[in-house]
Amino acid sequence: MNPHRKRAKTVDRVDSADSALVSSESTQMRPFPSKPLSVDRVKSVESSESGRMRPFKDKILFVDRVDSVESSESSRTSQFSDKISGFDRADSVEARVDSAGSTRMSRFPDEVLERVLALVDSHKDRSAVSLVCKEWYNAERWSRRHVFIGNCYSVSPEIVAARFPRIRSVTLKGKPRFSDFNLVPEDWGADVQPWLSVFSTAYPFLEELRLKRMAVTDESLEFLAKKFHGFKALSLLSCDGFSTDGLKAIATHCKNLTELDIQENGIDDLGGHWLSCFPDSLTSLEILNFASLNSEVSFDALEKLVSRCKSLRVLKVNRNISLDQLQKLLSHCPQLMELGTGTFMQELISGPVTEFKNMFSNCRNLITLSGLWDATPLYLPVIYPACARLTFLNLSYATLRSDELSNLLSHCKSLRRLWLLDTVGDKGLEAVGSCCPLLEELRVFPADPFDQEILLGVTESGFVSVSRGCPKLRYVLYFCRQMTNAAVATIAQNCPDFTHFRLCIMNPGQPDYLTKEPMDEAFGAIVKTCTKLQRLAISGLLTDRTFEYIGKYAKNLETLSVAFAGSSDLGMEYVLQGCQKLRKLEIRDCPFGNAALLSGLTKYESMRSLWMSACNVTMNACRVLAKERPRLNVEVMRDEEGGDDSQANKVYVYRTVAGPRKDAPPFVLTL
Amino acid sequence: MITNMEKQAQAYEIMANNKDLNLKATELRLGLPGSESPEREVVVHGSAIKILVAGAKRGFSDAINGGYGVGLVKNGGQETDVLVTPKPALLEKKTQVSDKLNGQSSSPAPKQQVVGWPPIRSFRKNTMAVSHTKNEEKDDPKIGSGCLYVKVSMDGAPYLRKVDLEIYSCYLDLSSALEKMFSCFTIGQYGSHEVRTRDGLSETRLMDLLHGSEYVLTYEDKDGDWMLVGDVPWDMFIASCKRLRIMKSSDAIGLAPRAREKSRNCTEPNNE
Numbered sequence: 023m024n025p026h027r028k029r030a031k032t033v034d035r036v037d038s039a040d041s042a043l044v045s046s047e048s049t050q051m052r053p054f055p056s057k058p059l060s061v062d063r064v065k066s067v068e069s070s071e072s073g074r075m076r077p078f079k080d081k082i083l084f085v086d087r088v089d090s091v092e093s094s095e096s097s098r099t100s101q102f103s104d105k106i107s108g109f110d111r112a113d114s115v116e117a118r119v120d121s122a123g124s125t126r127m128s129r130f131p132d133e134v135l136e137r138v139l140a141l142v143d144s145h146k147d148r149s150a151v152s153l154v155c156k157e158w159y160n161a162e163r164w165s166r167r168h169v170f171i172g173n174c175y176s177v178s179p180e181i182v183a184a185r186f187p188r189i190r191s192v193t194l195k196g197k198p199r200f201s202d203f204n205l206v207p208e209d210w211g212a213d214v215q216p217w218l219s220v221f222s223t224a225y226p227f228l229e230e231l232r233l234k235r236m237a238v239t240d241e242s243l244e245f246l247a248k249k250f251h252g253f254k255a256l257s258l259l260s261c262d263g264f265s266t267d268g269l270k271a272i273a274t275h276c277k278n279l280t281e282l283d284i285q286e287n288g289i290d291d292l293g294g295h296w297l298s299c300f301p302d303s304l305t306s307l308e309i310l311n312f313a314s315l316n317s318e319v320s321f322d323a324l325e326k327l328v329s330r331c332k333s334l335r336v337l338k339v340n341r342n343i344s345l346d347q348l349q350k351l352l353s354h355c356p357q358l359m360e361l362g363t364g365t366f367m368q369e370l371i372s373g374p375v376t377e378f379k380n381m382f383s384n385c386r387n388l389i390t391l392s393g394l395w396d397a398t399p400l401y402l403p404v405i406y407p408a409c410a411r412l413t414f415l416n417l418s419y420a421t422l423r424s425d426e427l428s429n430l431l432s433h434c435k436s437l438r439r440l441w442l443l444d445t446v447g448d449k450g451l452e453a454v455g456s457c458c459p460l461l462e463e464l465r466v467f468p469a470d471p472f473d474q475e476i477l478l479g480v481t482e483s484g485f486v487s488v489s490r491g492c493p494k495l496r497y498v499l500y501f502c503r504q505m506t507n508a509a510v511a512t513i514a515q516n517c518p519d520f521t522h523f524r525l526c527i528m529n530p531g532q533p534d535y536l537t538k539e540p541m542d543e544a545f546g547a548i549v550k551t552c553t554k555l556q557r558l559a560i561s562g563l564l565t566d567r568t569f570e571y572i573g574k575y576a577k578n579l580e581t582l583s584v585a586f587a588g589s590s591d592l593g594m595e596y597v598l599q600g601c602q603k604l605r606k607l608e609i610r611d612c613p614f615g616n617a618a619l620l621s622g623l624t625k626y627e628s629m630r631s632l633w634m635s636a637c638n639v640t641m642n643a644c645r646v647l648a649k650e651r652p653r654l655n656v657e658v659m660r661d662e663e664g665g666d667d668s669q670a671n672k673v674y675v676y677r678t679v680a681g682p683r684k685d686a687p688p689f690v691l692t693l
Numbered sequence: 694m695i696t697n698m699e700k701q702a703q704a705y706e707i708m709a710n711n712k713d714l715n716l717k718a719t720e721l722r723l724g725l726p727g728s729e730s731p732e733r734e735v736v737v738h739g740s741a742i743k744i745l746v747a748g749a750k751r752g753f754s755d756a757i758n759g760g761y762g763v764g765l766v767k768n769g770g771q772e773t774d775v776l777v778t779p780k781p782a783l784l785e786k787k788t789q790v791s792d793k794l795n796g797q798s799s800s801p802a803p804k805q806q807v808v809g810w811p812p813i814r815s816f817r818k819n820t821m822a823v824s825h826t827k828n829e830e831k832d833d834p835k836i837g838s839g840c841l842y843v844k845v846s847m848d849g850a851p852y853l854r855k856v857d858l859e860i861y862s863c864y865l866d867l868s869s870a871l872e873k874m875f876s877c878f879t880i881g882q883y884g885s886h887e888v889r890t891r892d893g894l895s896e897t898r899l900m901d902l903l904h905g906s907e908y909v910l911t912y913e914d915k916d917g918d919w920m921l922v923g924d925v926p927w928d929m930f931i932a933s934c935k936r937l938r939i940m941k942s943s944d945a946i947g948l949a950p951r952a953r954e955k956s957r958n959c960t961e962p963n964n965e
Binding site: 472 | 807808809810811812813814815816817818820821855
């Protein structure tokens with residue numbers, strides 16, 4: 023292999039490997055065409071390093087190498103202020119910085135470079151930027167304010183702090199996604215405290231923290247509230263381990279709080295007193311979301327809070343807030359852009375449309391509406407005045423029927439995103455198709471997902487109706503009990519712009535109900551037609567053919583969820599071979615075994631993670647994988663001891679520069 | 694005279710041409726304790742997995758055993774999902790048999806779910822469970838949810854239906870609707886389609902229709918008693934009906950006298 027090709031290959035890897043540390047969703051990573059020499063330099067610098075050094079192979083250049091270069095520099099350049107100094111190993115291509123900049127390759131002085139790069143937001147772009155050359159790498163790391171860590175175990179807080187000195191905002195994701203569906207035991211890990219401890223020294227001015235599927239304790243929340251004096255924004259989604267006492271600490275101590283966003287967590291709800299802990303002096307709140315908390319808060323405290331926070335733009339209250347309380351709140355914050363209502367009915371003297379007809383009349387900025395618990399046709403007209411401007415309407419907790427929805431949607435011409443319950447039926451979806459031509463996202467949730475005996479809900483025909491009327495659809499999540507290949511093919515033709523296609527036929531392994539054939543052709547049609555597809559969730563009776571299609575056509579696919587599908591190892595192999603951009607693969611209850619697992623040996627380091635549960639994988643194969651790929655953590659969740667032959671029931675594989683977990687509970691074996 | 698079993702066999706032949714689906718093995722039957730119901734190998738939810746096994750030969754049953762045999766995740770007791778296994782021991786479990794029915798029938802087996810399927814987050818699961826209960830309890834017409842859904846089951850059919858009693862105004866409408874809904878499940882010729890006037894104590898049209906198929910329509914009232922449909926005035930019926938069941942005439946023999954006796958004694962609609 024000639025040296026140039028070798029380097030080029032490595033650049034590619036660095037590109038994708040860097041996303042171990044920093045990666046994002048939307049924009050595509052642009053491969054960097056130039057400067058393979060920089061990689062070479064990284065390599066040679068690295069060879070003088072100790073510590074986290076591993077012999078450089080012509081494999082994936084991992085983030086740690088870039089980092090270890092980094093950390094060797096930081097000790098020498100600790101007097102850094104705004105200037106970035108080049109490395110001592112100057113060469114003709116990348117010269118040292120001097121203030122005159124006369125021998126520089128790049129034309130900008132560092133300050134300009136940093137200022138320009140500060141405007142680059144996307145993580146993928148930033149990853150690409152950091153690979154251009156040393157200069158740009160350093161400019162990038164100094165100008166970065168937000169770091170996104172898609173897997174908290176892929177990197178350690180120390181490494182992050184070493185590389186990015188000036189972070190103000192962190193997004194951190196922990197447990198594998200299937201933990202949302204109870205497939206991951208409690209105490210699995212993803213504790214946020216080690217991160218907070220490091221951040222308290224590295225980023226004392228941290229302002230934002232967004233956590234998803236992390237384990238968070240009240241102590242951690244209190245630590246956060248007390249140690250970070252300028253802290254502004256906290257968002258917790260699908261986390262667990264804390265109670266409303268933790269929220270008390272946040273409310274009490276965060277003097278500059280702008281955002282408190284609590285969504286769907288495993289929270290111990292001890293009461294609504296936390297809201298009363300906001301001091302009277304707090305006027306900075308812009309986002310407050312406590313819709314998923316069950317206990318009642320003091321309305322008086324809430325009203326006062328809302329009144330004094332003039333910049334409030336997002337308010338999502340919980341179900342205990344009544345309609346007339348809501349009306350009072352809205353009178354204080356007409357500037358609201360996003361509203362989540364409380365319960366949307368109550369006993370009235372004259373009638374809802376009379377008593378509440380002005381509720382929304384002053385809310386001229388309202389573009390998102392959610393909540394609407396218990397909304398009935400009698401009360402929905404209250405929101406009509408606001409409907410024309412709405413771009414996102416979340417009716418997924420309102421058990422509406424088709425005619426009720428139809429009446430409502432006739433007022434909602436601007437909708438881009440719509441979430442529904444399947445009580446609206448196919449007829450309701452017809453209304454969606456006719457009323458919402460701008461629709462880009464549709465999610466239809468099942469009202470009664472566990473009652474297998476019912477045949478209510480939506481079917482393939484509702485989906486087809488929507489696709490006819492809404493050609494701009496790009497995101498769909500659809501729960502149904504029956505589907506056909508022909509319908510999905512039609513849908514794909516109507517909406518070729520899908521980026522996210524998540525179809526859940528709720529009965530596992532169910533075929534096309536008309537032809538009785540597997541649903542292979544349905545997903546085949548999707549991947550063939552929708553070339554921009556990034557995320558796919560499949561269901562129904564599926565053979566290896568589905569995976570063959572996916573591997574062959576879904577070239578932009580990044581996330582794939584598979585359940586109860588496939589016929590043999592080939593299925594998984596097709597996907598691993600064919601989907602070059604695959605980052606997350608989660609599989610449950612499929613007949614994929616060791617051969618399938620090991621076919622991805624060279625692939626997993628370019629992915630964020632792999633989950634396989636209730637498949638046919640043995641401990642042996644996992645051990646082989648772990649041995650061959652030391653830069654992966656191969657974790658098996660076990661319930662009992664077994665020999666080499668025993669099944670590996672839950673396997674979680676992910677790339678990491680942080681080595682094996684130090685906090686793994688006893689039931690997690692890192693091989 | 695063809696037996697019930699053979700009739701049902703024909704029913705399934707018609708329903709599913711694809712023999713791979715093996716519906717017979719997966720049929721949901723409301724068997725009587727001690728009666729001869731065919732051995733089931735998997736519960737209704739697991740039947741779908743059975744379908745999968747038929748189509749996918751390789752090692753999948755191993756995967757099932759491997760997957761489901763393992764102990765369930767501990768999740769703080771919040772969830773009520775139950776692990777499904779194909780092991781027979783679990784499947785023999787039947788729910789409580791109502792004593793009032795004199796052992797004539799049993800309610801359907803508890804829904805056995807696969808862990809984490811369908812993939813819905815806990816918050817939504819718990820929230821919808823609460824809402825759903827609220828809706829089912831709401832049958833006060835003043836609050837007017839506008840619907841009164843009751844489940845309709847038919848002996849031998851693989852799944853239930855739900856009907857909204859509010860949308861019908863008399864037994865006639867209900868019977869036509871049910872006839873349409875369940876016609877695919879019955880063989881046998883319907884009797885004459887002549888209409889009879891509604892009369893509290895005479896047989897309904899539906900019973901005529903079903904008579905040929907050896908089925909009768911019964912309902913469970915608020916007291917938990919099973920009564921023949923048609924015995925009481927329509928308004929009283931919908932006020933007290935909790936669920937409907939199309940059962941075999943042979944099973945319904947014990948009901949008739951009690952039903953008539955009850956309606957004779959009944960002077961006013963049942964209160965909640």
